[in-house]
Amino acid sequence: MCGRYVIARSVDDLLFEVGAVPGAPLRGTDTSAVRENWNVAPTAEVPVVLERIAGDDDETPGAVLRELHVARWGLVPGWAKDPSIGVRAFNARSETVVDKPMFRSAVRHRRCAVPANGYYEWRKRLGPDGAPVKATKGAPAKQPYYVHPQHDGATVWFAGLYEWWQEPSGSWLLSCSILTTDAPSPEAEEPVLQELGALHDRLPIALNRSTLEDWLDPAADSKDEAVGLVERVRAEADMVAATWQLHAVGSEVGNVRNNTPDLVAPVQALF
Template identity: 30%
Template sequence: MCGRFSLLANAHAIELFFELAELEIQVVQRYNIAPSQPILTVMAGPGADPDERKNMPDRKATLVRWGLLPSWVKDPRDFPMLINARSETANEKSSFRASMRHRRALVPASGFYEWQREGRSKPQAYWVRPRNGELVAFAGLTDTLLAADGSEIDTGAILTTGANEEFAPIHNRMPVVIRQRDFARWLDCRTQEPRDVDDLLQPVEPGFFEAVPVSSLVNKVANTGPEIQERVEPEPETEKSEQSDGGQMSLFGQG
């Protein structure tokens, strides 16, 4: 799953990476983005007018609440906060089916956090970031709920997939990464049906991410500074875990 992530890039870097004409949303460095908070998303634009910058894709950036609420929900208080959607079944679930067809999005990030629990007396947190240091785009879904007072609530979720062999020792799920070459196809909800983009919902290749062990400071939403990403020595695993994982954690020993 993906329950926390970070966005550290400035507005110019986001504009370039996602080929946005202009990012009209104020961007600040966010080290510990948590569910129910606003998150930045990139979606296909209305396509009405050509962009003032030549050959620029028609895309728009918006803020949504992290925790998708389907448009058919009557009372948000009685519905769980859907921060993740399993990519393998999203097109079959009533909560995500319409979004998969009509409201696919990209979620800009600098990386995400995950906790390794198996074989440990207490979870070990990891800051998982692209090895090249660049931005990353998670596959996202959005929806808009019409509230009882007539206001609209824009919400979103991050799609996950099974972990690749490198990340599996930490967790069995990871966010779906959409590469820049596939942005247009993923965001094209007019001509690309969910079945046409199903091939994009795969684990990213080993070596794309590096996992940095960090302290438990990230566990608290109130901790929002760069210190939560500082490398620490992970606590030793139990004897049982050391025997069963075949030394796979050494995959994360570099970087």
């Protein structure tokens, strides 16, 4: 499961990397600044890239527009009575996303890519029977790790979903979720996949450049096409993850109020 991540890239860098333009709320703003968030948690505002078919109010009706928007992390479907439902929908299980009411419309019609520098995951301390143990004064129950690309400055593009929800005031809330899948086997051939398999039982699904193009395509909107896309990104998730690396980080990341580059600094793992 991905419940915390890092995004410390400027809007301009993200726009250039995927050939996008600012969405309407970002137009006319300074996109050159780096909006750093070293401890992104659910309900935070995060950048997402999506494609939509231009409407009559756009300069080129019918054209496919690739735009960067800012969304709330935690999906709020259009039928929700209250946006608080999104607090528990920051991740979407890829195994059930096509049929689950919370996500089934978005996976057909509103797919996006969520950029990150990397993400945090917590490894549980296990007892002799293989079950998680409780923390003691000298032995914490969990050790946080930072998972990220091998090359500094590289971007992870998570497979995401987005939704628009109309508030009682009439304004619109854009929200998003990140797809997850089973973690690699601890017995995988690639050492980093072994590490990821031992780290947690879930893995956020990252896109390569080819799958990113197809995942964003708004014309692929039938259920069969959605099923095919989900199967494809699931099948290729390990190939992308095999290019990552990970290291232990300090416990400070557990407090969302802590938000500095020091959070990703390597430390000696406690177990």
